[in-house]
Amino acid sequence: xxxxxxxxxxxxxxxxxxxxxxxxxxxxxxxxxxxxxxxxxxxxxxxxxxxxxxxxxxxxxxxxxxxxxxxxxxxxxxxxxxxxxxxxxxxxxxxxxxxxxxxxxxxxxxxxxxxxxxxxxxxxxxxxxxxxxxxxxxxxxxxxxxxxxxxxxxxxxxxxxx
Numbered sequence: 359x360x361x362x363x364x365x366x367x368x369x370x371x372x373x374x375x376x377x378x379x380x381x382x383x384x385x386x387x388x389x390x391x392x393x394x395x396x397x398x399x400x401x402x403x404x405x406x407x408x409x410x411x412x413x414x415x416x417x418x419x420x421x422x423x424x425x426x427x428x429x430x431x432x433x434x435x436x437x438x439x440x441x442x443x444x445x446x447x448x449x450x451x452x453x454x455x456x457x458x459x460x461x462x463x464x465x466x467x468x469x470x471x472x473x474x475x476x477x478x479x480x481x482x483x484x485x486x487x488x489x490x491x492x493x494x495x496x497x498x499x500x501x502x503x504x505x506x507x508x509x510x511x512x513x514x515x516x517x518x519x520x
Contacts, residue, residue, distance in 0.1 A: 360421055362420075364434065365449070366498075381424040387408075390412040417443070435447070451498065
């Protein structure tokens, strides 16, 4: 059964996908949210079909992968809920802000992205932690997404007492 994992930036979606490419689909929403130019690069024009096109992409891949990694943006989460697609939302503990800012710098994210996340950290984490329907929340206290997914599987198989 495919699990849809909506995970906060820097949690390890791409890292996990590189390690387990046959089991995962790392579905970057930017490939669906922007109009492409003639050579396939994203323009600065929003795709009017987004997030519907993204949700259709997700639906078409359910059953093909163990995990589908998707964006944690509000519009994506709302579209998942509207489509009755259950998902896991993975987000870092609020106290890990500096660690995640360091991750973004080390992986070469643009300063604008880093500032955006830094400025909105608390409100975004609060928003994710207060979700109350259509998903299971996973506040990431372990090192990365791989550790959290391994822990989730152990719980599901009754190997860990919660």
